[in-house]
Amino acid sequence: MAHEVAITGYGVFTGFGFGARALREGVFAGRSAFRPVTRFDTAPFHATYAAEYTGEGPGIPGVSVGPGSTPGQSEVLLACARAALEMAGTDAVDAPVLIGTNGDHSTGRRFWEDRRAGRAPGAVRSLDSLAGRIPQRIAEDLGLRGPRLAFVNACVAATNAIAHAARLIHSGAATTVVCGGASMVTEDVFARFDSGKALTQEAAVRPFSADRSGLLQGDGAAVLVLESAALAAARGARILGRVAGWGMASDAHHVVQPHPQGAGLAAAARIALRRAGLAPERIGYVNAHGTGTPLGDVAETSALRTVFGEHVSRVPVSSTKGSTGHMLEATGGVEAVITLLALQDGLLPPTLGMREPDPACALDHIPDTARPASVTYALSLNAAFGGVNAALVLERARPTDGGEPNDREEPTV
Amino acid sequence: MTTTASLAPAAAAVLTPWGEAAEGLPGAAGVNLPKVRGFVGSRFSPLVHAVAASCLGAPDAFAATGSPDAPAGERTGIVLATQFGDTTTTDTSTQRVMDGQVHNPLLFFQSVTTSVLGHVAKVYGITGPVSCVSGTTALASEALAMAEAVLGSGDVDRLLLVGVECAPNERADWVHTTLSSGPASGPDALPAGDVAVGLLLRRATGGEGPVLGRPVLGRPVPGAWAEAFGWLVPLVVAAETHAGAAP
Numbered sequence: 185m186a187h188e189v190a191i192t193g194y195g196v197f198t199g200f201g202f203g204a205r206a207l208r209e210g211v212f213a214g215r216s217a218f219r220p221v222t223r224f225d226t227a228p229f230h231a232t233y234a235a236e237y238t239g240e241g242p243g244i245p246g247v248s249v250g251p252g253s254t255p256g257q258s259e260v261l262l263a264c265a266r267a268a269l270e271m272a273g274t275d276a277v278d279a280p281v282l283i284g285t286n287g288d289h290s291t292g293r294r295f296w297e298d299r300r301a302g303r304a305p306g307a308v309r310s311l312d313s314l315a316g317r318i319p320q321r322i323a324e325d326l327g328l329r330g331p332r333l334a335f336v337n338a339c340v341a342a343t344n345a346i347a348h349a350a351r352l353i354h355s356g357a358a359t360t361v362v363c364g365g366a367s368m369v370t371e372d373v374f375a376r377f378d379s380g381k382a383l384t385q386e387a388a389v390r391p392f393s394a395d396r397s398g399l400l401q402g403d404g405a406a407v408l409v410l411e412s413a414a415l416a417a418a419r420g421a422r423i424l425g426r427v428a429g430w431g432m433a434s435d436a437h438h439v440v441q442p443h444p445q446g447a448g449l450a451a452a453a454r455i456a457l458r459r460a461g462l463a464p465e466r467i468g469y470v471n472a473h474g475t476g477t478p479l480g481d482v483a484e485t486s487a488l489r490t491v492f493g494e495h496v497s498r499v500p501v502s503s504t505k506g507s508t509g510h511m512l513e514a515t516g517g518v519e520a521v522i523t524l525l526a527l528q529d530g531l532l533p534p535t536l537g538m539r540e541p542d543p544a545c546a547l548d549h550i551p552d553t554a555r556p557a558s559v560t561y562a563l564s565l566n567a568a569f570g571g572v573n574a575a576l577v578l579e580r581a582r583p584t585d586g587g588e589p590n591d592r593e594e595p596t597v
Numbered sequence: 598m599t600t601t602a603s604l605a606p607a608a609a610a611v612l613t614p615w616g617e618a619a620e621g622l623p624g625a626a627g628v629n630l631p632k633v634r635g636f637v638g639s640r641f642s643p644l645v646h647a648v649a650a651s652c653l654g655a656p657d658a659f660a661a662t663g664s665p666d667a668p669a670g671e672r673t674g675i676v677l678a679t680q681f682g683d684t685t686t687t688d689t690s691t692q693r694v695m696d697g698q699v700h701n702p703l704l705f706f707q708s709v710t711t712s713v714l715g716h717v718a719k720v721y722g723i724t725g726p727v728s729c730v731s732g733t734t735a736l737a738s739e740a741l742a743m744a745e746a747v748l749g750s751g752d753v754d755r756l757l758l759v760g761v762e763c764a765p766n767e768r769a770d771w772v773h774t775t776l777s778s779g780p781a782s783g784p785d786a787l788p789a790g791d792v793a794v795g796l797l798l799r800r801a802t803g804g805e806g807p808v809l810g811r812p813v814l815g816r817p818v819p820g821a822w823a824e825a826f827g828w829l830v831p832l833v834v835a836a837e838t839h840a841g842a843a844p
Contacts, residue, residue: 228697286682293691295768300695305771314772316680316731331739336682337729338709344728348743351750372691376708379700432726432752436670436718439635440706448724455752569706570715572727 188413189350189427193272195264196521197405198508201241211507211533222251224371231383234369235402235509257288257366264407272409276360280330283319284341284365284513288312289372343516343566343574347430349410364407367512390537391474391503392545399475402509406517426579431455435571446487448573453491456575464492468559471523474503485545502550506536516566523564527580530558604809608797609836610651639685642713644793649717652795670722674753677729678740681769725753737831760832761793788827
């Protein structure tokens with residue numbers, strides 16, 4: 185018997201700060217979180233901007249952050265997980281914990297700094313340089329006894345974690361799963377992207393724009409509580425939405441470049457739609473991967489044309505990376521929450537930085553300003569090096585879902 | 598998430614590269630691994646590529662295992678499991694940044710675990726789902742369970758499971774020892790040297806040979822295996838079970 189997959193809680197963090205209010209006052213209000221990097225000297229690099237959280241905007245519960253400081257992945261994820269579980273109204277003691285992360289790079293660096301200085305690596309945080317340690321720590325701190333896995337497949341990592349969580353619930357292998365991802369702006373990762381000429385030197389990312397010149401990194405973390413919709417209903421929990429479909433597919437094309445026609449991304453989207461039992465025309469919004477790179481945005485546009493055919497011109501599309509930056513292993517988790525908010529609020533977030541639409545990326549873009557729209561189903565897409573692609577179909581909460589409105593949820597601005 | 602009774606290996610390979618420590622063990626190699634174009638300085642990606650190739654065979658032969666209705670590449674997925682991943686690349690990158698050196702773009706690309714899998718996917722035309730996971734607790738069992746879940750979803754007919762670990766560097770050794778409160782043994786131990794195990798898995802339907810249930814995976818193994826293979830022992834057992842059943 186297949187089980188519907190409900191979303192009953194989330195916690196989220198970006199360069200705008202912690203929680204849905206930060207997203208509503210940032211992403212949905214058409215603001216960008218990019219600022220000159222404060223955490224390290226950018227003089228050796230081409231790029232100088234990132235969407236760092238520097239303490240402005242809603243703070244992270246229990247985590248102090250200011251200019252120049254880097255919040256730890258585990259600490260931020262713990263805050264997100266606590267918020268998500270509180271919103272869901274469950275302790276989920278048997279839940280698996282599935283987290284997209286490539287380890288906390290700031291802690292790996294601290295290990296080598298300690299070693300070079302002749303100090304014993306005393307910081308417990310240095311353990312977080314091991315990706316698998318991060319879900320373990322969250323599970324231990326929150327008393328969650330289920331299996332723990334880190335998803336380390338780069339920019340689809342959090343999407344993969346959510347997709348696997350949905351797969352486990354759908355099949356009955358689990359009833360509740362805590363899933364998401366995290367990535368912070370660190371010098372190590374910044375240097376790698378800069379060396380690959382992937383970062384723009386501008387203070388803006390311009391997804392789908394003719395003059396786009398690359399991506400910028402952003403802080404991000406998100407944790408969602410997914411559970412069997414039947415279980416959620418039985419315990420009177422408020423269902424915020426559903427993961428109606430999920431799909432993953434590979435390009436089989438290149439080590440780092442996307443397939444020019446976005447073949448794998450289109451396949452992932454089609455699998456997700458098929459699993460949701462939906463014709464493409466039922467999708468009312470697409471949260472695109474849209475990194476602002478020359479090749480990636482064209483490939484994604486081609487993928488959307490393949491999936492939606494002639495209908496593509498009537499599907500609103502935005503990339504919120506123009507606002508949040510690219511959050512790497514966290515990006516699919518944060519964007520799933522953004523997409524859920526769009527469904528809840530009836531407001532589609534804009535693409536920032538779009539000065540002149542690229543004819544090769546012609547879609548129904550939402551430039552600069554959020555667009556009101558009542559949407560039932562939305563598609564969220566992500567892609568990673570190696571031609572790995574992932575798609576989620578999210579469904580707005582149904583009128584029949586019931587459940588008491590959760591007064592712990594943050595108010596709409 | 599930890600049942601594996603519905604999995605059957607269609608092909609398997611173990612690589613325990615050269616050296617005294619590998620003598621007499623499954624997969625001990627007499628020669629260095631072939632390089633993978635575009636990947637430098639680390640044995641992680643060559644290990645992954647070599648063990649995948651050992652499992653999948655020649656690309657043409659692999660393609661021939663499919664059918665017009667179920668092309669081999671389209672109906673195959675990949676799950677890669679590793680505790681520490683490519684520590685050579687990761688820590689070389691970190692130390693270059695600390696030294697103020699210009700970063701090597703090749704290290705950027707190969708620092709991402711999916712890059713070498715993109716290479717494997719291209720060679721074999723694999724367009725199914727690709728996942729990479731890390732864990733500190735019973736990773737082999739969790740990886741097998743994940744393989745079972747992916748196969749059970751119906752998205753693919755076969756799944757290439759790769760377990761891989763490079764000889765621990767100083768950071769990996771310190772993290773692992775600290776987490777284990779001492780040198781770890783058992784299902785979460787790190788192998789002493791480089792190890793990769795590949796299993797091409799399909800769902801068991803009956804009559805196809807060995808099935809990877811707990812009695813098979815939990816069987817007694819030679820004492821040297823625990824040190825040599827660490828957390829990958831159950832995957833080595835699965836691979837050897839397949840090899841023992843092969844004609």
